[in-house]
Amino acid sequence: MATENLVEISGVSFAYGRRPILTGIDMVIPRGKVVAIMGISGSGKTTLLRLIGGVMKPGQGQVRVDGRLTHELDQDGIYGMRRRMGMLFQFGALFTDLSVFDNVAFQMREHTDLPERMIRDLVLMKLHAVGLRGAAQLMPSELSGGMARRVALARAMALDPMLMMYDEPFTGLDPISLGVISNLIRNLNDVLGATSIVVTHDVHEALEIVDYVYYLSDGKMVAHGTPDEMRASTDPLVHQFVHGESDGPVAFQYPSASFSSELRLGARHDV
Amino acid sequence: MERSTLDLWVGLFVCAGVGALLILALKVGNMSGLNVSDTYQVYANFDNIGGLKPRAPVKSAGVVVGRVAGISFDNEKFLAKVIMTLDKNYKFPRDTTASILTSGLLGEQYVGFVAGGDEKMLAQGDALKLTQSAVVLENLISQFLYSKAAEGDGKK
C-alpha cells in the first residue's frame, strides 16, 4: 500500500449555492484507525462524508482516497472506488422490498458473478458476524431499530470494504443496541483490517471506541485530538459539546431581537 | 413473494392482454387492412362524388362487396376518379353500372353496383364505363326552381 493515510483532505471548501457548508477543512485518516467526526447538528459532518464518498465534489481543495483524487474520477471511477467502501446510513436504509438475506446479498449479486451457493454462504457469514443469522428470512419491517442497524452493517461490509463510513450510527437506539453497535464498529474494523469514519454527536459512545476525533463547528475544523485530549480540552466549544452544557459558545437562544422589545415592554403605555 | 407465483401472475397478465388484443382484432374489428391478397381493384370516373369518403362500402344488391380505396381528381377528363377494392369472391360483368347512393336520408354515402349483361367479367385494373353521380341536394333544388320558373314563363 502506497500511502499511510487512507483518506487525506486538504483545504476543502464546499457550498450549496451561496451557502457555505464547509470551509478550509484539513484532515487525515490513517489506515486501520477508527476516526470520529463530531459536531453539533448542521455543522457539515454528513457533507464531509459525502465528499469522501464522491457523491459531491469539493468546491475548493482536494479529497484523496487511497491515493486518488475523487474530483478527477469519472462516474465509473467513482463507482469502482465505492465498491471498496461501505456506508451505514443513519436509520439503516435497508431496501424495504427485499428480505434481510437479499439486502445483504444485494451488492454481491450486483457486482460479482459468484454462484448462488457461495453468495448464500457469504451472506450467512456476514449475518453471523452481526449476530442475526437467524433473521435472514425476515423482512426489514419486522426488525427492531437496533436489528435493522446491524443488518445494514452486515450489508455495508458485504464486499469487505477498505473504508467503512458510519453516518450517525447511534441515533435512536436503546442502550443495549447502542453498546452492541459500538462494539461491532470497533471489532469489525480490527478484524477486517479496515478503516472507519464515524460521524456522530453521541460523545460518550464515540469517545470509548475511536482512536482520534475531529471536531467540526459551522463548517470549520476547530479542534482535533485523541479522545483523552478531547475530554481534557479547554476549548470552550469542545468543552460545551463534550459535557453537554446547554449554554455556552453555542447559545441556547436562537438569534433574536431582545426579549423585552419583543414583548413590547417599552411600548406598553401606548396601548 | 415466491418467484414462481410472481411469474405465474405476470404470465397470466400478459396472456390476458394479448388475448384481449386478439379478440379486439378478430371479433370486434374486421382485419380488412391486412388481407389484401384476395381482392382486386377497379376504378370508375364520376362527374360528382358528393360526400363519398375513402373506406366507404361498395354494395351490390345491399351486400357489401368491397370498399373505396382512394379518391382522386383526373386532371385530363376533369372527373373524379374513384378506386375500389373488391372481394375476389364477387365477380361483376364489364358493363356494370356504378352509382353513388346514400343510405337513408342522412346516412353515409356508398357506391352501388348494378350488374349488366356482359359475358366478360371485370378484372384487376379495369374501369367501369357506366357511372351515375351522386345526387347533390343543391342541384336538385335549383333544377326544381328553374323548372318552376320555366312553367311560369310558359303560362304567360
Place this chain on the structure above:
Amino acid sequence: MMSKQSILSVRSIGHSAIEAVLRLGYATRFIALTLLHSGTSFRRPRLIIRELYFTGALSLIIILVSGLFVGMVLGLQGYQTLQTYGSESALGVLVALSLVRELGPVVSALLFASRAGSAMTAEIGLMKATEQLSAMEMMAVDPIARVVAPRFWAGIISMPLLAAMFSAMGVFGGYLVGVVLIGVDEGSFWSQMQSAVDFREDILNGVIKSCVFGLAVTWIALFEGYDAPPTAEGVSGATTRTVVTSSLAILGLDFLLTSFMFRGV
C-alpha cells in the same frame, strides 16, 4: 405600499415560472438518463418482470371490473339514444368504436395513473426519504438503472395490454346489456361492429394511444417520486401531483393524438 405588494406578486409569478421551466428541464434530463441506463433492465429481464407484476397484474381487477361497467353503461345509454332514431342495430358500432378509440385507452390510463402511478411515486419517494436510493448509490449501483428504468419499461409494456383488456371487457359489457338484457339482434350487433371497426385505423391507433399514455404516466410518476422532498409531506404531495398531472397529461395528449389520427377521413 401597494406598489411594493404588486412588485412582490409579479416577482412570485416570475419565480414560479422559472421554477416550472427548471423542473421541466430536470424531468427531460431524467427521462434521457432513464433511457440511457435502460440496458441493465434488458440484460436482466427479471427486473422488468417483477415490476410488471406490481404495475400490471395488480391492476387487472380494477381494469376488468371498470371496463365491464363502462361497457354496460355505454350499452344502456347508447340504446336509449339510438332507439329514438330507430337504429338500435348500430349499438355494437357505437360501443366498440367509443371503447377502442377513446374510452379504452383514456379511462384505463386514468385508472393506471391512480392505481399504479401513485404507487410508483410513493414507493420511489419513500425509498428516497429513507435514504435507500443514496445507499444504493453508495454501493456503486445506479438507482436510475436499477430502480427507475425497470419500472418505466414495465409501465410502457403493461399500459396497452391493460387498455386492450379494458376495451374487450367493455365490448362484452355492451353485449351483455344490449343483446342479452335488452334484446338487440345479436347478428347485427356483431356484424355492424365488425364492418365499422377497422384494425389499423381504430384498434392499432388505440394501442398507440395507450402506449403514449403509458409513457406519460410512468414518466410523471417516476419523476415526481425521484424529485419528491424526502419528507412525509413531500411524498404525499408528490403522489397527489402524480395523479393530477398525469390525468391532465392523458386528456391533453388524447386530444392531440386524436386530432392527428382521425383527421377528416
